[in-house]
Amino acid sequence: MAETALTAPLRSPLAQVADRLAAATRTSGGAIRLAELPFLAQLNVRLDAKGAAAAAVGLALDLPLPLQPNTVVRAGELTALWLGPDEWLLVGPPGSERDLESRIREAAGEEPVSVIDVSAQRTTLLVTGPRAHDLLAHGCPLDLHPRAFGAGHCAQTTLGRAQVVLVSRDEPRAGFWVLVRSTFAGYLADWLLDAATEYV
Template sequence: MADTALPRSPLAHVRDRLAAATHASGGAVRLAELPFLTQVNVRLDAKSAAADALGLPLEPNTAVRQGDLTTLWLGPDEWLLAGPPGNARRLEDRVRETAGDEPVSVTDVSAQRTTLLVSGSRARDLLAHGCALDLHPRAFGPGRCAQTTLGRTQVVLVARDRTDAGFWVLVRSSFAGYLTDWLLDAATEYL
C-alpha cells in the first residue's frame, strides 16, 4: 500500500512556541516557519545568455524578487531560486528550457532546508546575537543575502525586499530544531 501521509515540516512541533513568543514580544520579534518553500539550485555561466534571460543577479550577495520568486546570489556561478511550495518542476523546466544547449545544473533542494521568518522591530538585534555579519541596514539592507552562521548553524540569511518584511533564515532541516531553540532563547529579552 502506498504511503499517503502528508509531508510534515521540520518545525511542526514548535509552531505553538513560535506563535507564543511572537505574541509575547508585542511586535518586537515575530518568529514563524515558512515550510516547504520551493528551492532550486542553479549553476551556470554568469555571462551566458541564459543568466541574462533568467534575470539572475550578478552582484555578490544580492537577492532579487520577481513576482513570487526570489533569486539569491550564492556564488559567481550559483544561485538559489526560492518561491511558493510545489513549483520545483516548473522552475527546473523553465531554467533548462532557457539554457537550451548551454551547460547548466539545476537541482531541486526544497527538502534540504526549511525557512524561518524573523521580523519585527528587534529582528536585527535578535539575529546580531549570533551572527558575525554587520546587519546594520547600510551594510545588510533589503535585497541582501549571505551564506553565514547563526548560533553556530550554517544558514542562508536573506534581508527581504522591504525593511519591515524582516529576514528569511534558510536552515538545513536537520538543524532547524536547534536553531529555533536558539532563537527562542535569544529572544527572551524581547518577550
C-alpha cells in the first residue's frame, strides 16, 4: 500500500543534511555544534498585552508572556518569544500544539485572541559552542556580543540573507536557536556549514 501524507512518517526539513551537521560538529573539536531540533510545537499568539487575556494565558501556561521587546521567557519545556507589542511565538515540545492551543483559548475566554499553529512553517537549528557568536556574526547584521544580545533575547533578523528568528538561550553555554522557514532550511544549513569551515 502506498504511503499518503497521513500515513507517511514525519520527515524533518533537514533530514538530508543531519549527517553533515554532525560531521561538522565532530571535526570542529568542540568549537561549533550544529544540530536540528525538529518538530517543535510553535504557536503564533496575538492578543492585547494589557488586557485580561494576557494575564490569564500566562497563568494557564505557567509562563508569563514577555512584555519587553525582543525578550524571551522560559518555564520548563515552554518558551515564549516577544515578536511585537501584541504578538508572541510560543515554542513547546513536539506534539504539544493542540494542548497548548486549547489551554490558551480556554484561558482567554471571551477576550479576543488569535492562536495559529505554525509548527510546520519553521524548523529550528541549534548553534552552540565557543565560536557560535563568531559563526553567526558572519551573516547576521545584529551585534551578537553578549552585552548587546545576551541570554534571554530574541530578534527577527536575517542570517545569510534568510529571514530567521534568532534566540539567545538562557542556560550557560546553551548557544542559539535559529528558527527558519522550512523552505529556506536547507539553504541556511548549507550556509552555516560553509561558514563553519574555518573552525573544522
